[in-house]
Amino acid sequence: MTFPLWLPATLLAGALQAWRTAVQRRVSKTLSVNAAGLVRYLYGAPVAVAMMLAYQLLIAPAAVPALGRWFLPFCALGGLAQIVATNLLLMAFGERNFVVGTAYSKTEAVQSAVLSIVLLGDRLSLPTWLGIGFGVTGVMVLSAGGKRMTPAELVRALGQLAARYGIASGFVFALTTIAIRAATQEVATPDHVRAALVVLAVTVVLQTLMQGGYLVWRERDQVAKVFAEWRVAGQVGLMSSVASACWFTGFASAPVALVRIVGQVEVAFTMGFAHFYLGERTAKSEVAGLLLVAIGVVLALVGAW
Template identity: 70%
Template sequence: MISSPIWLPATLMAGGMQAWRTAVQRRVGKSLSINGAGLVRYLYGLPFALLMLAAYRLTFPAPFPSVGGLFLLFCLAGGLAQIIATNLLLMAFHHRNFVVGTAYSKTEAVQSAILSFLLMGERLSAPSLCGIGCGVGGIMLLSTGGRRMGPLDFLKALGQPAALYGIASGFFFALTAIGIRRAAQEVGGSDPIHAALIVLAVTVALQTVMQGGYLLLRESGEMRRVLASWRVSGQVGFLSAAGSACWFTGFATAPVALVRIVGQVEVAFTLAFGHFYLGERMKRSEAVGLMLVALGVILALAGAL
């Protein structure tokens, strides 16, 4: 059920910020390990998450809601799933280019639809389901990287590391969305932005402890490089916190699968960043795939409105 129209602009903003953050984070990842590159978004994002929550509460004063153990459990589960998903996505980048690695992970739209139905009973309209199919088709076309591939070639490509890491990343991103939505529901209240910012602050704090603790135990020397990269990593942290605030607002106010379908506009931003920021050329198949993704988003919106 859609509880507020704010989910749409929040989701569109989230897509743009996530593409920007991922592009910057990939550059950071060239000098850090996978776990180090993953930590920067939480360690440097936490101050911004806390600042956004404090600023919002000062602007719109309200009693702080009482939350229980389930809230923390859902924040922990969603945060851990996001850590795994992010690391898998960074691993995919090591095998294919920025655009293709992201494209594989965006199968999360169809995975979110299946998981949210099985775990939460959320249903979508027929146009929205058609939008999922269209969007996934466009993403699969993007995933070919401009090569001519028949059905058999495509099936073989799905067994490559980039595909496996990307699809697994999409699965855990879908679990992240479900965990965050359930955490926001535990907060309750009539202000979804307030709930989303509370979930964000708690989740990022837990993620910082989890991944930071792992890094100190297993890659202690990497922590020094993470701290030394503060100039660029600070940008990652800000973009991550701002983008997550938008994502979490979407998850708090609309079905998970619908948010993820519309969130596929991130692919358009990804192509733009891949072309202008990372110097990767856009191929004809990527342009066609992008149009299919856009059509999928339009169908999803038609089914939701």
């Protein structure tokens, strides 16, 4: 059996995303929500286009692949959905119960699984479903930040606006992954990396135009600040594009639910960064959450084989 491409791509994506999040905290202190979001796309677009051209012309030269008629709409939908999902998540954070909003946003893996079955016809094995259950539970425990929340409390929290924003965020993030996978299927090539890089380059350029246009329209004073923060913002853009290239490669070569559940190792990288680099203590509940995530990943991999 050949080693699946999506697995190392997904693990690398999780590590890079955790690193990018840590760096992005610095620019988020001086920029608005929309400006901080634009940084990822504006500074990431040249990197994405360069990676696509390097792969197409130098690494694996080949004819330019044909694009299906739904390619551009799927890229636009995926890019817009990611922007909307991020804003919904921030709205959940802005409500009175930060923990509830965060916890419910982590249902994305389950929602991705359901959407992939309904919209893409993906099929998942029983171990993979169990892995999704363990993984989502583990991430929800971690998102509680040490606060104990019983299942009954989580159910009661459904009445809170934070929970609704969180669920909506998870749904739109799931829709993002479905749209991106569909876009890669519109690229006429058996090379999953090539398809992923083409989709990434087009999507990030569209996101730059969408969120950049909004910033010029509604928050013009933030435009100069985006360029003033180029040193740190450039790092964010670089890591965002490389991480997205890995995510998109995973989506192109495996069911999105499987990629998402394995990609939850991102929380382990984030916890490791916080513990070893920032010197933060790890609570017992966080250890339990990491263990659940690990069990979920193992079950998902067993199901994949």
